[in-house]
Amino acid sequence: MNKSTKDYDDLLSEFLEFKEEKLELDLTRGKPSPEQLDLSNCLDGILDGNFQLRNGADARNYGGILGIPEARELGAEILGSRPKNTMVGGNSSLNLMYHFVASKVKTWGEGSKFICLTPGYDRHFTICEYFGISMLSIPLTNSGPDMEKIEKEVRADQSIKGIWCVPKYSNPTGHTYSDEVVKRIAALPKIAADDFFVFWDNAYVVHDLQSNEDKLYNFSRATENQGTSDSGLVFASTSKITFAGAGISFLSTGEKTLSDFEKYLSMQMIGFDKVNQLRHVKLLKNLEETKKLMAKHQKVLKPKFDLVLATLENKLGNSKVAQWTLPKGGYFISLDTLPGLAKRTVQLALELGVRLTPAGATFPYGKDPNDSNIRIAPSYPQLEELRKAVNVLGTCILLAKAESDNREG
Template sequence: MSLKEMTAEQLEELAAQTRRDYDKLKAKRLKLDLTRGKPSQKQVEISNELLALPGVDNHTDAAGNDLRNYGNLEGIREIRELWGKLMGIPAENLVAGDSSSLNIMFDLISFAWNFGTHRSKRPWSQEEKVKFICPVPGYDRHFAITELFGIEMVPVAMREDGPDMDAVRELVKDPAVKGMWLVPMFSNPTGVTISEKVARELAGMDAGSPDFRIIWDNAYAVHTLTEDFPTILPILDIANDEGHPHRFWVLSSTSKITFAGGGVAFFATSADGIKWYLKHAGIRGIGPNKLNQLAHYEFFGSAEGVRSIMRRHRALLAPKFEAVLRILEDRLGKYDFAAWTKPEGGYFISLDVMDGTANRVWELAKNAGIVLTPAGSAFPHGEDPNDRNIRLAPSLPPLKEIEVAMKGVATCALLAALEKLGY
């Protein structure tokens, strides 16, 4: 029965039972962590073969270049071609770098801030004000970068097919709006995938600033939880078709495919944008770890090789997501005060509890030994105006721990809702 339909007597009885359940939960003295979307140990072990690659006597690329030495800022051709086939991007428009795409995103904002883009009138730091559009709920590490540079972040709601385009079209009329964060596939944390219609609207809309950029962070492009791999939109082709070839800064990486912090990151944009990026990146460093790129190329072998690896990840991840969704439905569904996403890929589930209670749910869970990402983390500055959103990350703990943790989270959410109602 919905909480709204219960009588005062029924609510009092439910509150008493929920408090007893919570006391039992605390008595277990749990130490469980659902904070960040890290791969589990079993997932990381999928890539252990990489530790023996490329091999002692294997240090040249197909062109005969010695990969042990400096140079080749773009990254080796082989891995760029492989990743380009996977993402629908020509190798000429793709740079392969070190480690995490988050590092490249920081560089992009830093370069634009200090020097301007190749289409800027001046460095962003010399503008009177710089604003970024931030779809919410969104990725906290994106927001942390713009916050660090003092960029004003403007939230817009994330819909089922992408950001609220009426709001976006209005906001980009302002010349101070220089950019937008976006995770186009299985987005963090809602799992939303941008439709082609919305992608074309983003590519074709007029913007008040000639150097308006969309950071298209395709971090979860192949991280499916189903049998199917959704089509990856050829966003650079779409941008060309719609008349704004420089608009998108496309990012992806192998961080949650192979080894976190030990993989390959990729950046793609127009040919002129690549020249601009490499001009500044070439001052920052003299070339990436090309031996690691060769190792990844040999490990994957092809775009289909990447998908094969991701099927093994899915086999480990899907049961965990299924458990979270099952427990939320079993424990909270009948009370009709909470809502949650049912993603088909990615690493997160977005949980909306009763308005005004997310921080209380986080506190109750913490006191019971269950650590959640702080409420509001999926909003700029960590400020959720409705105090209702919690990001759940089921990937790291073993399945049994996830089941225990989620039953506890459900108890905390229900207790916080009953407290809010005065019981």
């Protein structure tokens, strides 16, 4: 009998068999695995006692809030921007995003709103929630968001102050925006409120899983062409290039916006960790060398993504209870169950010791209107753990469907 046509009793006994295994597996956050972190171990000791920058300054001392010049060059090359428009921060680009919002929230005033593309990155939504910014959900399609809808909204509503975008290998769907979408987003500030910003979170800029990678149109160039550079904020970090907990982050924007942000940051710090910036320049050198390191990550990650996709196909391929994305890069696979099954699936999996990102987390306020999206993060577990975890997930989806059929029938 095909697994998809198994009845409730069969699925329940499969579930109970898994339960006896007392599993402890985690498919939640997109963390690099230890093998990936090991790829950058030479960061340790790479300076060999030499802390001098190209311009003679001492990386160990105070100063230079926008970052060391050689790291600004590296960031600009990775982001497709210019060094004078690029700053280098600490180990988290999310931290820069948070602080940028914090720097503007007073002037935006009460009742400000952001456009949130869904499904999306939960931590973007958390920033809005924390600052009391309302979130307007707009669905993502395979080539990016519905631009007509967004243009209509920002034109009509001056309280919309921002939009969150993960343009390449989007978290969680893995989709990359088309050239046309990128150009239209770069033009948005011309029709939106004067203090509107595009948060272009290019977290997966060099994170390809295949040699025929997705090509993303250069957003910094697009904003330059539109005269909107000061309203575009391009972020990235080395969190998934070197050490997730000890990397460096980048922000590129127009010169005026960068200088305003520098003033804001200088109230809370004198400078980020320049020694770490120098270490990263020594290791990564430039975009070409960075891509060579990313090819090594690809070798570790690709088999994991392939295994998840093959296991899903094997387990659910004929069942029509779920569909999932086939990303060419990034850190996630996005799975949609039939409506109304995601929460129950995540709960069942937890009972078996398999932790999944909470259902709904990929939507503002944690509310998935269809209760169907589940984000799968294949990077951290070892292959055998991953196979087991995805098998459990498949059983839980089928069981959730069988339970719902029982209730209806």
